[in-house]
Amino acid sequence: MSVRLRLALQEERAAALGERVRRLLGPFTGSEVALDAGSGTGSLAFALAPHVGQVVAVDSRADYLNAGREVAPENARFVEGDATALPFGYATFDIAGCLRVLHHVRRPELAVSELVRVTRPGGRVFIADQLGSVDPLRSLEMDRFERLRDPTHQRLLPDADIHGFLDANDLVLVTHEVTRERVDLEQRLELAEAPEEERARVRGLAPGSVFEIEVGWYVARKPGP
Numbered sequence: 001m002s003v004r005l006r007l008a009l010q011e012e013r014a015a016a017l018g019e020r021v022r023r024l025l026g027p028f029t030g031s032e033v034a035l036d037a038g039s040g041t042g043s044l045a046f047a048l049a050p051h052v053g054q055v056v057a058v059d060s061r062a063d064y065l066n067a068g069r070e071v072a073p074e075n076a077r078f079v080e081g082d083a084t085a086l087p088f089g090y091a092t093f094d095i096a097g098c099l100r101v102l103h104h105v106r107r108p109e110l111a112v113s114e115l116v117r118v119t120r121p122g123g124r125v126f127i128a129d130q131l132g133s134v135d136p137l138r139s140l141e142m143d144r145f146e147r148l149r150d151p152t153h154q155r156l157l158p159d160a161d162i163h164g165f166l167d168a169n170d171l172v173l174v175t176h177e178v179t180r181e182r183v184d185l186e187q188r189l190e191l192a193e194a195p196e197e198e199r200a201r202v203r204g205l206a207p208g209s210v211f212e213i214e215v216g217w218y219v220a221r222k223p224g225p
């Protein structure tokens with residue numbers, strides 16, 4: 001996805017995300033150190049920044065990080081790194097999260113266990129991602145469509161898989177909600193600046209010109225003091 005598209009999407013979603021982060025993760029002390037893993041240009045980091053002392057955004061793409069740095073608030077730092085092998089020690093953060101990242105990672109369970117490792121005992125792990133269907137064939141169709149639209153797509157995880165990752169890491173679920181979002185296919189293709197030939201193939205696989213996706217939001221606590 002182009003940096004231009006990433007920034008446009010970030011801008012489009014900023015107000016709603018800011019409100020949701022405040023509601024799901026607040027109240028804040030104002031001194032928290034937070035992590036946005038798989039930050040892209042920094043959507044989650046920007047939503048957290050007004051509430052915390054410091055936020056670190058990590059992504060494997062230097063171009064996204066550079067674009068985020070240019071417009072970042074003072075308390076946000078951008079670091080190149082792998083979400084499945086984070087360049088931070090045990091218990092570095094009060095809050096560690098990832099937004100719309102797990103479906104881009106071949107081994108999402110590693111990304112979750114890394115979020116847990118770098119979170120202090122008593123701290124919180126935040127995960128939000130587009131969900132896969134409970135019907136595996138339907139999920140497969142969506143994955144084919146999403147991969148055509150964005151070749152870095154790996155696999156949409158059903159809600160049960162994300163709960164499984166939280167359980168496997170002994171996390172205690174604090175808040176969970178599922179929202180529905182409307183996707184306008186032509187707007188997305190336009191923003192992606194996809195060539196006409198590619199647009200035709202994506203249209204052929206899309207569930208419709210306007211369709212709904214489900215997004216799961218999870219806040220879990222790492223046991224400890």
Ligand SMILES: C[S@@+](CC[C@H](N)C(=O)[O-])C[C@H]1O[C@@H](n2cnc3c(N)ncnc32)[C@H](O)[C@@H]1O
Nearest residue numbers: 038039040043059060061081082083099100104
């Ligand atoms: C759909 S984008 C989401 C970006 C951002 N979190 C947001 O919601 O705007 C997925 C991001 O995950 C990053 N990513 C994928 N695999 C990664 C990995 N193993 N380590 C770090 N970043 C990764 C991609 O570079 C991309 O920026």
